Amino acid sequence: MRLLVRNMSRKTTEIDLLDLFEPFGAVQSCVIVNDAETGASKGFGFVEMPNPGEAKAAVKVLNGFTLDGEALRVKKST
Numbered sequence: 001m002r003l004l005v006r007n008m009s010r011k012t013t014e015i016d017l018l019d020l021f022e023p024f025g026a027v028q029s030c031v032i033v034n035d036a037e038t039g040a041s042k043g044f045g046f047v048e049m050p051n052p053g054e055a056k057a058a059v060k061v062l063n064g065f066t067l068d069g070e071a072l073r074v075k076k077s078t
Contacts, residue, residue, distance in 0.1 A: 001052045001076060004045075005017065007072055008045065010040060017047060
């Protein structure tokens, strides 16, 4: 299941996201979207978790979770 993670601090890294989601289960991939010109984070990214049950548990707990001073918004990606 692909999850959209929004409202991230610009200093949050892919390692930070991986560390946040791994306690809920296997993480297939973790990508933060960067600006093509500056290379800076756009403040959102995607986490792919192969097990839907684990992904749903992560969404339930991490939606609204504060990371690097920002309340994350986590939901299933469409």
